[in-house]
Amino acid sequence: MGRGRLRIYLGAAPGVGKTFAMLGEGRRRHERGTDVVVAFVETHGREHTAAQVEGLELLPRLDLSHRGADFTEMDVDAVLRRRPAVALVDELAHTNVPGSRNAKRWQDVEELLDAGIDVISTVNIQHLESLGDAVEGITGVRQQETLPDEVVRRADQIELVDMAPEALRRRLAHGNVYAPEKIDAALAHYFRPGNLTALRELALLWVADRVDEYLQRYRAENHIASTWQARERIVVGLTGGPEGRTLIRRAARIAAKGSGSEISAVYVARSDGLTGASPKELAVQRGLVEDLGGSFHHVLGDNAAEALLEFARGVNATQIVLGSSRRKSWQWMLGPGVGATVAREAGDIDVHIVTHEQVARGRVRPVRRIANLGLPRTIAGWLVGVAGPLLLTWVLTLFPTTGVTHTEMLLYLGLTVGAALLGGLFPALASALVGSLLINWYFTPPVHTLTINSLENIIAMAVFLAVALSVAYVVDLAARRTAEAARSRAEAETLSFLAGSVLSGAHGLPALLERVRETFQMESVALLERPDDFSPWHTAGALGPNPVSRPEDADVDVPVGDRLALALTGRVLPAGDRRVLVAFAAQAAVLLERRRLEEEAAEARRLAEGNRIRTALLAAVSHDLRTPLAGIKASVSSLRSEDVTWEPEDEAELLAGIEAGADRLDHLIGNLLDMSRLQTGTVVPIVREIDLDEVVPLALLGVPEDAVRTDIPEELPMISADPGLLERALGNVVENAVKYNAGAACGFVSVSASVLHGLVEVRIADHGPGIPDEAKEKVFEPFQRYGDAPRGAGVGLGLAVARGFVEATGGTLTAEDTPGGGLTMVFTLPCVKSGVNGRPTAHPGDRPFEHTLPQTERQQRS
Numbered sequence: 001m002g003r004g005r006l007r008i009y010l011g012a013a014p015g016v017g018k019t020f021a022m023l024g025e026g027r028r029r030h031e032r033g034t035d036v037v038v039a040f041v042e043t044h045g046r047e048h049t050a051a052q053v054e055g056l057e058l059l060p061r062l063d064l065s066h067r068g069a070d071f072t073e074m075d076v077d078a079v080l081r082r083r084p085a086v087a088l089v090d091e092l093a094h095t096n097v098p099g100s101r102n103a104k105r106w107q108d109v110e111e112l113l114d115a116g117i118d119v120i121s122t123v124n125i126q127h128l129e130s131l132g133d134a135v136e137g138i139t140g141v142r143q144q145e146t147l148p149d150e151v152v153r154r155a156d157q158i159e160l161v162d163m164a165p166e167a168l169r170r171r172l173a174h175g176n177v178y179a180p181e182k183i184d185a186a187l188a189h190y191f192r193p194g195n196l197t198a199l200r201e202l203a204l205l206w207v208a209d210r211v212d213e214y215l216q217r218y219r220a221e222n223h224i225a226s227t228w229q230a231r232e233r234i235v236v237g238l239t240g241g242p243e244g245r246t247l248i249r250r251a252a253r254i255a256a257k258g259s260g261s262e263i264s265a266v267y268v269a270r271s272d273g274l275t276g277a278s279p280k281e282l283a284v285q286r287g288l289v290e291d292l293g294g295s296f297h298h299v300l301g302d303n304a305a306e307a308l309l310e311f312a313r314g315v316n317a318t319q320i321v322l323g324s325s326r327r328k329s330w331q332w333m334l335g336p337g338v339g340a341t342v343a344r345e346a347g348d349i350d351v352h353i354v355t356h357e358q359v360a361r362g363r364v365r366p367v368r369r370i371a372n373l374g375l376p377r378t379i380a381g382w383l384v385g386v387a388g389p390l391l392l393t394w395v396l397t398l399f400p401t402t403g404v405t406h407t408e409m410l411l412y413l414g415l416t417v418g419a420a421l422l423g424g425l426f427p428a429l430a431s432a433l434v435g436s437l438l439i440n441w442y443f444t445p446p447v448h449t450l451t452i453n454s455l456e457n458i459i460a461m462a463v464f465l466a467v468a469l470s471v472a473y474v475v476d477l478a479a480r481r482t483a484e485a486a487r488s489r490a491e492a493e494t495l496s497f498l499a500g501s502v503l504s505g506a507h508g509l510p511a512l513l514e515r516v517r518e519t520f521q522m523e524s525v526a527l528l529e530r531p532d533d534f535s536p537w538h539t540a541g542a543l544g545p546n547p548v549s550r551p552e553d554a555d556v557d558v559p560v561g562d563r564l565a566l567a568l569t570g571r572v573l574p575a576g577d578r579r580v581l582v583a584f585a586a587q588a589a590v591l592l593e594r595r596r597l598e599e600e601a602a603e604a605r606r607l608a609e610g611n612r613i614r615t616a617l618l619a620a621v622s623h624d625l626r627t628p629l630a631g632i633k634a635s636v637s638s639l640r641s642e643d644v645t646w647e648p649e650d651e652a653e654l655l656a657g658i659e660a661g662a663d664r665l666d667h668l669i670g671n672l673l674d675m676s677r678l679q680t681g682t683v684v685p686i687v688r689e690i691d692l693d694e695v696v697p698l699a700l701l702g703v704p705e706d707a708v709r710t711d712i713p714e715e716l717p718m719i720s721a722d723p724g725l726l727e728r729a730l731g732n733v734v735e736n737a738v739k740y741n742a743g744a745a746c747g748f749v750s751v752s753a754s755v756l757h758g759l760v761e762v763r764i765a766d767h768g769p770g771i772p773d774e775a776k777e778k779v780f781e782p783f784q785r786y787g788d789a790p791r792g793a794g795v796g797l798g799l800a801v802a803r804g805f806v807e808a809t810g811g812t813l814t815a816e817d818t819p820g821g822g823l824t825m826v827f828t829l830p831c832v833k834s835g836v837n838g839r840p841t842a843h844p845g846d847r848p849f850e851h852t853l854p855q856t857e858r859q860q861r862s
Helices: 018-031 047-053 076-082 105-114 129-139 149-153 165-173 180-188 193-221 243-256 279-291 304-314 329-334 337-345 375-397 406-423 425-442 455-504 509-519 575-623 626-640 648-680 692-699 723-741 798-808
Strands: 006-011 036-040 062-066 069-073 086-089 118-124 157-161 233-238 262-269 295-300 319-323 350-354 524-529 538-543 556-559 564-569 688-690 708-711 719-721 749-756 759-765 812-817 823-830
Touching: 006 018, 006 193, 018 036, 018 047, 018 086, 018 118, 018 157, 036 076, 076 105, 086 105, 105 118, 129 193, 157 193, 165 180, 165 193, 233 243, 233 279, 233 304, 243 262, 243 279, 243 319, 243 350, 262 279, 262 304, 279 295, 295 304, 295 509, 304 319, 304 337, 319 337, 337 350, 375 406, 375 425, 406 425, 406 455, 425 455, 509 524, 509 538, 509 564, 509 575, 524 575, 538 575, 556 575, 564 575, 626 648, 688 692, 688 723, 692 723, 692 759, 719 723, 719 823, 723 749, 723 759, 723 798, 723 823, 798 812, 798 823
Parallel strands: 006 118, 006 157, 036 086, 086 118, 233 262, 233 319, 262 295, 319 350, 708 749
Antiparallel strands: 062 069, 524 538, 524 564, 556 564, 688 719, 749 759, 759 823, 812 823
């Protein structure tokens, strides 16, 4: 049984109708007789969506418990046992409850697809991994539930469920998305028109790119070379001259007139040396193109016009921008030029010829090579070499002479040299042969025979042939050497540009493989690797359609050692191109090794950080936990002693000491575990709307009642935070303040709250010794204790844990001086109505803060 097909309904925001569309498609297939089941659907209480479920088979969910809370997830095993033709699975980016079969729902869906079950699912654009930063910049909310873009890209069908922002806001206002008590907050924050418009644009552009991938694949599979003007793609032809900047800016202005236009700047390194450019100027132009949102491409081509047109057709370009020729007026006799050739042969691609300051100023050009001059020059060489001697013979026969003269010899020799200059060696050889025969027949006595009677004429003919052949050979040799030097120069430019990019670390392995594919105009390129000579090959990196998985299947393969190979498909390369390809392959091996070294370095840093934390934890265990353990053991030993009869008062005192030591151990171990969670990134906040009155009383349970005074106004707005994490953070800071406030003139710590600039500030002030400004940040570092605090005062983690918990929920924790002396810890927490720094904050209906881990309960302190 083959793999199932995946269809995804993609939306820009909650409420656009993805689930409704998914269920509608399921109902249509069910009515056509397809075996359809609802594996998991979340209606969010929406009546119209729930009505779509009626008539469809609804599979039971899997019940799970985690930390005292009950959850339900999709039962993958039940779906596999039922084995329907189509399974409807909502919310593809959902994170499963710990203890589930897989960590993510998209992994569940992969199992269903591998089993041959077709799946229809839904996802919002903000849940794509690559768009996390963009969505956070738009909405102010960091998405916690994401899935790799590749999961969605591999879908067989992606259908965009689109809705105008105004229509979505009307749907929300009518109560069709969220409960009535959440509508106002949603409209004022996440569902603002600007947010929805930006998210909608993201969704449209992402789907457009996906459609473009389908289009390129279809064109490649069907060998379609003509341009399809589905999107404006502008190719800028660069020669490396200073006019390139003008052309790039002109192309950017053309692209700005149409949404979604793309710019590709192309520099053709020609093997005849006509486009020798300054690497410095090319680097400047490359930076300008990338700053304007385009891409720079460096390709090889013997004919600049043909290479440029081939590249333009390959990327389905609609417009080409070229500069006016820099030739002087007399240079037009050498040919029509690149601009005129491209304009004549562009077909349905529009060509823009842009004027610039370098027009008609001339251009320093190396000598053109003679070898491989093309069909027109070759024909001209043969005409001069064969027809020229015949025409010259007819002219000379009009003026009869008594024998061959030096003038006639020189005329025939001139034709031979001209044939060599135009057509190379073989036309020159033909010219020498035809000329010698004609001289012998018409002008060397006896005439009209191939016999030569005079020794002087024999010597003259021999010298003529020797000089003609020597000149032809030297001219052709010089032409080949010039061509080879020009090609070597082009290769050196390409390799220098490549090496500079690799050494600077500006591009990775995918960029290098793309450069290989563009430079040699291949269909696909793959870097293959195997651990030993007997193991199968696996792909370390690949680009292009249908890359090969074995070197022997490629049109061109370049081995790099015994266990690495660069394999290309598309055409067979000449030996000269293979020399350059070997250098590319070596650079690919270097980049692959660099990537592995970077991964190993990152792993080493992670291990070093873990070792540092473990060392600190061991130090804390060996020192700070010894005192309470020793006290508990001493008290227990005393109580168990049969030699002493304890009075009730003494026994109560020993029990109180045991309890105090146990509480102290509980507190220290709790902080150590919390710090470990923060260091490993496993703290997952569950953010919701809460009131400070829910958290502050619980945070004060671990301190004496008379040690703290609170001032929490009832009119404070709701805040967005994780109650458990905030309680732990407040509790640690309050306990720290009470400890350092002991002995102060003011015998209590004050806890107050207020609203400032749309944020809620909680201030915990003590009147102890305080700390200097330079130490205010250090106290938040792990295992730091200010001043001469004794070992028994703790391991120095309380404030570090508090700051980590607060920042995990979008708040801040800072230290400042208390007026009159002491230290004040300031918690800045986001309001539900205003958000952090004026940005909108999530509420339960927004779904950006969907977390599956239940709320962490704070350890109670006696």
